[in-house]
Amino acid sequence: MQDFSLEVHGCHTYDATGAISQPIYLSATFRHPAYQQSTGYDYGRVANPTREKLEKTVAMLENGERAWAAASGMAAINLVMGLFEPGDHVLLAEDLYGGTVRLANDVYSHYGICFEYADTRNLDSVRAKMRPETKAVFIETPSNPMMFINDIEALAKISHQSNALLIVDNTFLSPHFQKPLDLGADIVLHSGTKYLCGHNDVIAGFLVLRHAGSAEAARLELLAKSAGPNLSAMDAWLLLRSIKTLGIRVERQAQNALILAEWLQKRPEVTAVYYPGLPTHPGYALQQKQASGNGGMISFKVTSPKLAQKVLGHLRMICFAESLGGVETLLTYPIAQTHAEMPRELIARTGLDDCLLRLSVGIEDVCDLQEELSDALSAAAQDVQAET
Numbered sequence: 001m002q003d004f005s006l007e008v009h010g011c012h013t014y015d016a017t018g019a020i021s022q023p024i025y026l027s028a029t030f031r032h033p034a035y036q037q038s039t040g041y042d043y044g045r046v047a048n049p050t051r052e053k054l055e056k057t058v059a060m061l062e063n064g065e066r067a068w069a070a071a072s073g074m075a076a077i078n079l080v081m082g083l084f085e086p087g088d089h090v091l092l093a094e095d096l097y098g099g100t101v102r103l104a105n106d107v108y109s110h111y112g113i114c115f116e117y118a119d120t121r122n123l124d125s126v127r128a129k130m131r132p133e134t135k136a137v138f139i140e141t142p143s144n145p146m147m148f149i150n151d152i153e154a155l156a157k158i159s160h161q162s163n164a165l166l167i168v169d170n171t172f173l174s175p176h177f178q179k180p181l182d183l184g185a186d187i188v189l190h191s192g193t194k195y196l197c198g199h200n201d202v203i204a205g206f207l208v209l210r211h212a213g214s215a216e217a218a219r220l221e222l223l224a225k226s227a228g229p230n231l232s233a234m235d236a237w238l239l240l241r242s243i244k245t246l247g248i249r250v251e252r253q254a255q256n257a258l259i260l261a262e263w264l265q266k267r268p269e270v271t272a273v274y275y276p277g278l279p280t281h282p283g284y285a286l287q288q289k290q291a292s293g294n295g296g297m298i299s300f301k302v303t304s305p306k307l308a309q310k311v312l313g314h315l316r317m318i319c320f321a322e323s324l325g326g327v328e329t330l331l332t333y334p335i336a337q338t339h340a341e342m343p344r345e346l347i348a349r350t351g352l353d354d355c356l357l358r359l360s361v362g363i364e365d366v367c368d369l370q371e372e373l374s375d376a377l378s379a380a381a382q383d384v385q386a387e388t
């Protein structure tokens, strides 16, 4: 079956009633028929039928064998961090969501895990940084917010040669456009808050494993059961409902994004546009090889920090807010929001600066988006001129 059909129907598990929408099982605990007998469920932290259907659906969409639905993307990333032990070395891509870097640098490095950063687009640099104690390589592609494209297949090979795992945060494209496990990755992560939810109304996260029988799967099972980061049944149902329309949402977002990216390139206030669907993007060829679409995220730089800040005050329908992937178009100022706490030396290496704006393109009429961005850029430029 093709992705659109899989997304609409999820994993086929209908109960005795034949209900097409999976019921929301709000039971915190489950009654046992007798001693040593079970319905398959005992306590909601460990398993819940609504969450289980969602986990099976996301595992299926990513072509993985096992998925966990967590209460946020960070809760899913936190679960993955539980795979590492003191003395382990983990190679992180230089351009990542700021929260991931904070969790590594400010939390897990205090437990004796050594995190090192690499430009993961440069395969020689990755090879040179692999050590006998390297446990994993962690990337996003496209990356947040600089839209770097990383070669999943090549990085999986390099990781496996050193007995390390390749972990891919697939939030920016969703399984509709990219399936990292098919390209050799071992673990896929999502902020489910973004495209999988798509309506800016749930905080959720996912972790998908290629092999359900692996040592990592056993460890994650133990961690999920013991630490209890799991998604509630209510939110799991909202995600199940959202995933039915994933394909039409992200295809439309990508169509709108391409039109806006091409148009932004011609604006006098814009000095650079980072969108992997533009042939001028350095990762364009790789993106077309490893993904079936380019997504709805665009980053762009304007002529001055002041202009970037002024644009944010001239929005009407577009929301100045952090997050991405929803049907509503959002504009984010990464240096002050999603990446405010990033170490300055990392920021300097990736090119992220105070002229950069990140646009999460929604499903609105693209003419309205273009008109509004045009007005906001012109008004901001006038403000800047008036102040100088």
Ligand SMILES: Cc1ncc(COP(=O)(O)O)c(C=O)c1O
Binding pocket: 072, 073, 074, 075, 097, 099, 140, 144, 169, 171, 172, 190, 191, 192, 193, 203, 204, 205, 323, 338
């Ligand atoms: C690429 C990426 N990964 C993970 C996260 C964290 O997800 P959450 O906010 O759902 O915890 C984010 C949040 O913006 C993100 O952009």
